[in-house]
Structure formats: C-alpha cells, structure tokens
Amino acid sequence: MENCKPVNTLLAQNEKLIKEDGANKVDGFIYRSLVGCLLYLTATTLDIMYATNLLSRFMQNPSELHFKTVKRVLRYVKGTNELEIWFKKNESSRLFGFADSDWVGSHKDMKSTSGYVFFIGLNVFSWNSKKQRTMAQSTAEAEYIATAAVVNQAI
Template sequence: MSTSMNSKEKLCQEDGIEKVDQAYFRLLIGCLIYLTVTRADFLNAVSILSRFMHCASEWHLKAAKRVLRYVEGTCDFGIKFTRSKEFELVGYLDSDWGGSVDVTKSTSGYCFTLGSGAFLWSSKKQEIVAQSTAEAEFVVATAAINQF
C-alpha cells in the first residue's frame, strides 16, 4: 500500500448505508491517533477519519482498514535524526480551501523539522470558515507560527 488514503475519495457523513459498531470504530481510530505521535505520514488520513466516530459506516471502516494496511506495510518508517552540518529550523504548511464535504471548513496541516528530522506536526479542521484560499493559508500560517 503506497498511500494511507485514496486522495480521490471524499468521505462524508452519509457514506454507506450499513453502520458499524461505533465503539469498535472509536477504538480503532484512537489507536491510530496514538500511532501518529511518532508517525506523521498518515496523520491527515486519521484526522479525516476521526470526524466520523459518531456516524461510522462500512465505508469509513474500509478507509480505516486501508490506513492499518499502510501502517503494517511501513512499520519500519519513523523519525530519524542524523548528524548534519546544517542545523536549520524549517517549517512546511498547507491547507485545502473548503475541502470537507459535510461542512465548508478547510483542513490545515503543518510540519517543522530541525536538522534532519521532523519534531512537530499537526493536521486538523480549521475552526472558522475561510472565505478564500488566501485566508485558509493565513489561518494555518498563524496556527503554525503560534507554536513558537
């Protein structure tokens, strides 16, 4: 499995007719959230799936199992800090403007590296409804800068 989530899929609350055991789905998502403490590569997928813990369907469970298969196939991934001559703080950020199907809120994500390894990352739905792409980017930039 090369990616943790199909980028062409837009999950929403009305996906699927058959509901799954909500307690099981919450437990699964909770375990995945725990794993994101040391693995940022599937954080966005888990962030999106966590929005459906109150209304999970077979479709959402299928997407969560894809993340599990991704984790299983990449269990040797992790954070690696190596000695480097350049000890530079670098930040990356992005947002999708109104990317959520159910509500028109954007998703923000950022990551900071120091030297050779990432040490701080986040992916979550913005609290406000951005009126433009520029505003969505400004919101994530503000959130990222506020970490320091």
C-alpha cells in the same frame, strides 16, 4: 489484519468521506478503538496524520465506507512499518517549517484542514493536522490561517 495485503497509499483517490453517506452503519466501539490506535500511532508516524484526522470526524456514527477506510490506513501502516524517524547529528541547527491547507476539504461544514511540520536541521520534531475553526472564504485565507498556526507553534 495480521495477514492483510499492504497498500501504498493512505486514502483511495476517488472516495469522499462524508458524515451521512447512506451506507450501512458499523459497530461504533470497534471503529472508535481502531481510530484511537491510529491516533496513538500519529505520535511517531506523521504520514498518517491527515488520514487519521479525517477519520476521527466520523466517530459518532461511522459507516461501512469509514470502516473500510480505517482498514485501508491499517494496511498502509503494515506496508510501511519499516519507516522510522531518524534524528541525525548535523552541522545546521536551523529551525524551519512548512504549512499547507486544503480549501473546503470538509464539504459538510465547508471548513478547511491545516497541517504543518517543523524541522531542526534535517530532523522532524513537530507536526500537526487539524480542521480549521472558521470557514475560509478563499484558498488564500485558508493558507493564511494555516500559516498563522505555524507561527503560533514556532513562537
């Protein structure tokens, strides 16, 4: 992957990743190793959090499409390796956060994914992306669950 062509987006727009997609299976050890590396990178690269969360759902039985998507994320990382997290001194030390969710993002089990990010002033200091434990019956409920996770983290 050293000489790969970088891409500007993490995930292809029209590809839906599902557990049993009928494609040929790939070596699970290599797939798990690459996803593990991406999980390690999420500690300092928050923009890959959602994609890494999504890819980690297929660790048990990855297909060629899942492996292709992991390689795409690695190509994205290569193209954005100059991006950094900066902590700047500023006058404001106000704490604020943002939350969002997708409703029924996982069509296999009909669960949503929540994500949040916290700032102190202009500095990002905490972020997360996680599949919700329960099935939300509406977008409002999925957003409520995401907001509850943010409040829990803030406290």
